[in-house]
Amino acid sequence: MHHYLDQIYQELVIRHPHEKEYLQAVYEFLDSLGDLVDSDSSITENNMIRRMVEPDRIISFKVIWEDDQGVNQVNTGYRVQFNQALGPYKGGIRFHPTVNQSILKFLAFEQTFKNSLTNLPLGGAKGGSDFNPKGKSDQEILRFCRAFMTELYTYLGPDLDIPAGDIGVSSKAVGYMFGMYKRLTHRHHGSFTSKGITYGGSLVRPQATGYGLVYITEALLKTYFDTSIQGKSFVVSGAGNVAIHTASKIISLGGMVKGMSESYGMIHHDKGIDIELLSSIKDKNQTLDQYLNTYSDAIYTDNPKDLWKIPVDIALPCATENELDLEDVKTLHQNHVMAILEGANMPTTLEATHYLIQNKIPFVPGKAANAGGVTVSGLEMQQNAMHVTWDFDTVDQKLKQVMHQIFYRLHEESLRLNNPYDLVKVANILSFKKVYQAMIEQGL
Numbered sequence: 001m002h003h004y005l006d007q008i009y010q011e012l013v014i015r016h017p018h019e020k021e022y023l024q025a026v027y028e029f030l031d032s033l034g035d036l037v038d039s040d041s042s043i044t045e046n047n048m049i050r051r052m053v054e055p056d057r058i059i060s061f062k063v064i065w066e067d068d069q070g071v072n073q074v075n076t077g078y079r080v081q082f083n084q085a086l087g088p089y090k091g092g093i094r095f096h097p098t099v100n101q102s103i104l105k106f107l108a109f110e111q112t113f114k115n116s117l118t119n120l121p122l123g124g125a126k127g128g129s130d131f132n133p134k135g136k137s138d139q140e141i142l143r144f145c146r147a148f149m150t151e152l153y154t155y156l157g158p159d160l161d162i163p164a165g166d167i168g169v170s171s172k173a174v175g176y177m178f179g180m181y182k183r184l185t186h187r188h189h190g191s192f193t194s195k196g197i198t199y200g201g202s203l204v205r206p207q208a209t210g211y212g213l214v215y216i217t218e219a220l221l222k223t224y225f226d227t228s229i230q231g232k233s234f235v236v237s238g239a240g241n242v243a244i245h246t247a248s249k250i251i252s253l254g255g256m257v258k259g260m261s262e263s264y265g266m267i268h269h270d271k272g273i274d275i276e277l278l279s280s281i282k283d284k285n286q287t288l289d290q291y292l293n294t295y296s297d298a299i300y301t302d303n304p305k306d307l308w309k310i311p312v313d314i315a316l317p318c319a320t321e322n323e324l325d326l327e328d329v330k331t332l333h334q335n336h337v338m339a340i341l342e343g344a345n346m347p348t349t350l351e352a353t354h355y356l357i358q359n360k361i362p363f364v365p366g367k368a369a370n371a372g373g374v375t376v377s378g379l380e381m382q383q384n385a386m387h388v389t390w391d392f393d394t395v396d397q398k399l400k401q402v403m404h405q406i407f408y409r410l411h412e413e414s415l416r417l418n419n420p421y422d423l424v425k426v427a428n429i430l431s432f433k434k435v436y437q438a439m440i441e442q443g444l
């Protein structure tokens with residue numbers, strides 16, 4: 001890494017030695033900026049990058065809620081408001097037992113630069129709690145969401161910070177949080193996205209991240225291979241919001257999804273996953289092995305990593321951070337994978353990312369490939385501000401346009417830099433430039 005950038009990184013290691021996900025995201029980012037720093041001495045003189053890699057603020061609080069047995073439970077809640085140079089803070093809320101400050105800092109950091117790539121006027125944030133919604137009753141989730149919002153609401157608002165959903169935060173949980181926000185503020189305004197359709201949500205928001213990922217996959221296949229999704233085989237990790245909508249869009253375009261996973265296992269169906277069946281298994285809170293009751297020719301294993309051993313044309317990690325490591329990408333490469341695109345945030349380890357770039361396997365990082373979710377969140381904010389509702393096709397077309405714009409800008413820049421197989425570097429450079437310029441112009 002460039003000496004000056006390495007200095008900044010080493011300072012962060014000393015200040016936050018245990019925040020490995022945050023350090024990983026910052027390392028990947030800084031590692032892309034060397035040439036830019038060499039070409040413009042003002043970047044080192046104004047020291048802006050040092051200010052850019054630390055969040056503006058971290059709000060951390062205790063959440064006390066009552067379970068169904070009447071016992072008080074305690075969790076930790078957070079909101080990391082990373083950067084508001086481009087607009088109000090914006091980013092999802094995650095409920096998962098693994099949530100900690102490091103994970104939310106990495107997600108908020110990534111969100112800042114993802115939002116920059118969309119060209120929407122949005123800053124970056126992320127929040128959440130180590131609360132585990134799995135196995136909780138509806139009333140427990142309601143009580144938790146109310147308690148969480150009671151602590152957080154004062155830091156939110158349509159021109160201040162606008163959360164949305166993420167892992168473990170269903171549209172129901174968003175509704176409970178927004179409902180509490182309104183009780184506390186007496187305001188009904190666009191201070192949340194991924195809301196329900198009946199109270200100001202946007203059509204296409206539930207599908208947006210998955211559809212956006214498929215739109216960018218289409219553009220990549222056309223550009224690098226002059227082909228389409230029709231007849232291509234895929235694996236899609238996860239079986240949540242992003243994965244399910246990714247898989248159903250692929251199938252509707254004539255592609256075949258050969259495998260999907262959850263944290264405890266994976267299902268391989270060589271004739272193509274029946275996504276309606278898989279979704280209904282999920283809706284009934286059943287485990288993936290139930291799929292075999294209908295399709296005895298499918299294979300279930302209790303290791304989600306077996307997914308990456310299935311020979312396919314395209315792999316789409318859509319579950320969680322660091323789920324795709326060096327061994328996995330080597331296996332995919334041996335099996336002649338054509339491209340890998342990140343539906344999740346930072347699902348690929350640093351070593352695996354380097355391997356893909358070195359071996360010229362087209363790879364689109366999450367901050368570009370999964371920007372569809374926040375894009376439609378931006379469109380939801382626009383509709384709320386204008387008090388209008390757009391139909392499905394209108395929102396879908398706008399989403400497609402933004403995703404294609406992101407991809408073609410990255411590709412063009414990669415050609416300009418003579419390195420069409422390093423879209424990580426160009427995503428970081430392009431997103432950096434806009435945030436940097438906005439910070440300079442506002443004297444931040």
Ligand SMILES: NC(=O)C1=CN([C@@H]2O[C@H](COP(=O)(O)OP(=O)(O)OC[C@H]3O[C@@H](n4cnc5c(N)ncnc54)[C@H](OP(=O)(O)O)[C@@H]3O)[C@@H](O)[C@H]2O)C=CC1
Nearest residue numbers: 166167168209238239240241242262263304319344345373
């Ligand atoms: N929702 C959105 O709009 C956006 C989401 N993202 C990112 O996409 C990813 C998925 O989010 P989302 O779909 O909303 O979350 P969900 O909670 O809806 O789904 C997550 C899914 O991933 C599975 N999973 C978790 N860990 C693993 C693992 N190690 N291997 C295989 N599967 C696993 C979960 O299984 P189980 O239930 O067994 O834990 C679950 O099926 C996250 O990285 C998120 O930050 C990015 C942009 C926008």
Ligand SMILES: O=C(O)CCC(=O)C(=O)O
Nearest residue numbers: 091092164166373374377
């Ligand atoms: O819609 C949003 O505000 C953010 C979505 C999100 O959390 C993400 O892009 O990771």
